[in-house]
Amino acid sequence: MEQQLEKALNEINSQPDTVGCLITNRQGLCLGAAGKINPKMSGIGMALSEQACKLEPNLNPPTIVLYSGNKRCIIQKDGEITGVIYKESSSN
Amino acid sequence: MEKFANQIGFLVLKDDGAVLESGGELENDERSANIFLDLINLTESVDENFMPNSSCERISIVYEDHSYNICMSNRRIYIVKLRNGSANSRMGGLGVSSNSSVYVDANEGNMSSTGAALLT
Amino acid sequence: MDTPSLVMSKDINSYFEGLLKKVHGLYIIQITDRDGAPVMRVSQDKNVDFTLTPSFISTFTTASDQAGKLGLGRNKTIISMYSNYQVVQMNKLPLILTFVGSENCNTGHILALEHQLDAYLEDMRLAVSES
Numbered sequence: 656m657e658q659q660l661e662k663a664l665n666e667i668n669s670q671p672d673t674v675g676c677l678i679t680n681r682q683g684l685c686l687g688a689a690g691k692i693n694p695k696m697s698g699i700g701m702a703l704s705e706q707a708c709k710l711e712p713n714l715n716p717p718t719i720v721l722y723s724g725n726k727r728c729i730i731q732k733d734g735e736i737t738g739v740i741y742k743e744s745s746s747n
Numbered sequence: 748m749e750k751f752a753n754q755i756g757f758l759v760l761k762d763d764g765a766v767l768e769s770g771g772e773l774e775n776d777e778r779s780a781n782i783f784l785d786l787i788n789l790t791e792s793v794d795e796n797f798m799p800n801s802s803c804e805r806i807s808i809v810y811e812d813h814s815y816n817i818c819m820s821n822r823r824i825y826i827v828k829l830r831n832g833s834a835n836s837r838m839g840g841l842g843v844s845s846n847s848s849v850y851v852d853a854n855e856g857n858m859s860s861t862g863a864a865l866l867t
Numbered sequence: 868m869d870t871p872s873l874v875m876s877k878d879i880n881s882y883f884e885g886l887l888k889k890v891h892g893l894y895i896i897q898i899t900d901r902d903g904a905p906v907m908r909v910s911q912d913k914n915v916d917f918t919l920t921p922s923f924i925s926t927f928t929t930a931s932d933q934a935g936k937l938g939l940g941r942n943k944t945i946i947s948m949y950s951n952y953q954v955v956q957m958n959k960l961p962l963i964l965t966f967v968g969s970e971n972c973n974t975g976h977i978l979a980l981e982h983q984l985d986a987y988l989e990d991m992r993l994a995v996s997e998s
Contacts, residue, residue, distance in 0.1 A: 683973040683976050692797075695978065696797075698974070698978060699794075702890070702973050703789050714811070718809045719807070720809070721798065722803065722806070723798040723804060724802070741797055789889065
């Protein structure tokens with residue numbers, strides 16, 4: 656049933672610099688995760704994307720990027736689901 | 748506050764949320780200021796194994812044609828609203844901001860756009 | 868002796884009020900012992916007093932005990948969805964944590980609070996187990 660989802664997650668996770676990724680539903684419950692990412696992050700990821708959507712509720716949901724040193728956390732909401740990707744660039 | 752070529756608004760907040768300076772489209776925009784503050788509070792609960800507490804030094808919120816870039820420094824919160832450059836379609840705001848801010852990272856723009864492309 | 872614990876309880880209270888604001892759609896955080904005797908409670912001004920009825924907590928304790936017999940180990944959390952509410956209850960014996968929120972409240976966020984809370988609960992746990 657969730658094979659498609661897992662395939663997509665593994666595909667995302669095989670991109671350069673990607674550490675982990677997950678997908679969450681509207682309730683902030685994790686639908687699937689791949690790589691080194693804590694599934695508990697789904698609730699906070701959802702909360703962050705919801706908060707950012709309040710800025711301009713009439714526009715499409717924005718992409719949120721958190722930066723910390725050479726690490727990045729990218730969050731994007733699309734309808735009912737929200738995706739979270741952890742990235743760590745090796746350049747530093 | 749020094750102006751970037753594509754800047755269309757800015758806010759400077761104290762860490763308790765009081766607006767110190769503002770201008771452009773964000774002039775006296777207390778509503779957005781509160782949203783930004785809540786957003787920053789939320790980032791403190793982000794996974795400690797990946798980003799240790801309060802080490803998140805910059806946040807970008809990127810829309811199709813503009814972006815908000817939030818920087819935390821010296822107990823102040825700096826927010827600039829940038830219009831995306833026409834050359835860089837989606838993540839233009841990011842590319843420009845990283846060139847003009849203190850965090851210069853040559854391939855940052857590219858990496859973020861791969862992330863965004865994957866998610867959309 | 869009194870003063871530090873007083874400072875502490877004020878601290879804990881404001882911490883929980885902060886949490887309540889942080890999670891969108893959350894109405895109540897309530898900490899009780901396993902019989903439902905209240906230890907602490909913070910709430911928005913929404914009328915959700917049903918969490919105070921004596922049977923509410925003891926029903927959870929019973930349900931949690933029963934769920935522990937399913938052979939999957941000790942039960943930690945029960946999430947109950949209703950048409951207007953959701954209730955998340957955590958078994959942290961001797962304490963029971965109860966979160967009540969709207970039906971579309973961010974469940975994942977409430978669950979993620981769990982590990983942050985542990986440090987704050989330690990003192991309360993001591994106080995309850997001593998009494």
